[in-house]
């Protein structure tokens with residue numbers, strides 16, 4: 001059993017006014033809302049909870065039905081929430097909040113749903129900060145002191161601040177009703193949305209449980225992000241490993257061959273898929289060369305300013321696109337073999353050192369890309385109930401996949417074999433097996449999972 005999560009996005013229409021987009025006042029209201037909530041969050045994080053850190057660590061005693069006795073547990077987020085409200089908010093029961101902490105006076109008529117979301121955010125942030133600081137203090141290191149939590153976040157729209165009626169409305173008249181702040185007061189405003197069939201389909205899928213959306217604002221766009229969760233039934237790896245019919249899918253991630261996927265059953269490779277990068281590495285290298293040259297020409301970078309934004313964004317999008325596509329091909333292979341286990345090598349970094357700056361940057365990007373492919377492929381495969389296992393990568397590219405002996409990598413240059421570390425081909429001097437080096441590494445992934453050959457578990461030394 002496990003849980004899969006995904007995000008379904010609904011864009012607010014900020015297009016041209018005469019084409020149905022929101023007007024400028026409405027846009028300004030979104031920014032004002034986010035700003036106001038950030039300030040409210042700052043009130044709770046920086047002022048309130050950090051000043052009362054001991055309350056967060058409080059233990060409460062309760063009566064356990066299971067053990068039939070009084071026990072202790074950490075204070076829950078809901079209890080903290082009501083405690084914080086009692087201390088800072090003016091109500092009939094608590095007409096006088098603590099002096100200096102009067103939230104109601106500082107943020108008059110902030111809707112209570114927003115107030116609660118802000119307090120919950122603050123509790124989460126301060127709690128994680130406190131626990132991080134505690135581990136840092138325990139470690140005794142000088143470096144890596146966790147910084148104070150920031151107040152920025154995407155506001156969560158709980159019930160009472162957001163209404164959506166897409167089902168009844170006709171096309172072109174779809175709106176999201178949000179409670180926003182226009183600088184003076186809080187009011188309901190209708191925002192036109194870009195509602196696609198794709199969004200509606202994803203929203204309606206019964207297996208996915210929908211949670212409260214968050215409002216995500218960027219320079220050009222504004223969107224509602226709906227987190228969705230789904231319960232997934234998956235077998236435990238320990239159980240599947242005992243099954244003689246088990247199919248394993250191993251993936252070797254590389255730079256030029258982005259992924260080499262091999263499928264094995266009954267100790268035989270039954271399918272192989274090579275996913276190439278279609279020249280991505282080369283293209284990215286050229287862009288990075290241009291960036292490196294521009295950086296060199298303009299000298300020392302200005303602090304707090306980003307250079308070459310468009311080029312970097314392009315590189316990022318290229319990587320993102322490639323990662324999604326490769327993850328898709330991996331998931332497609334997995335889908336053909338229900339109940340299979342997906343094997344990834346624990347990612348090693350190809351260290352970017354030496355060579356030119358652009359080459360180092362390109363190496364770094366390639367590492368990023370491999371990480372992304374790994375992550376996306378895991379998520380996609382898990383949706384179909386496929387579990388991923390990380391296997392020991394030691395020597396997967398150096399040892400022979402047929403006999404398990406140490407082999408060598410070579411390449412052809414001008415018709416003659418040269419033995420090099422980065423060679424594209426693999427040769428085993430013991431059984432004279434010759435293959436593509438990435439394929440060999442991918443097959444070794446299965447051996448590593450089943451702990452065969454060189455990956456045998458060594459007997460534990462006693463004493």
Ligand SMILES: [Zn+2]
Nearest residue numbers: 400403428431
């Ligand atoms: Zn061999």
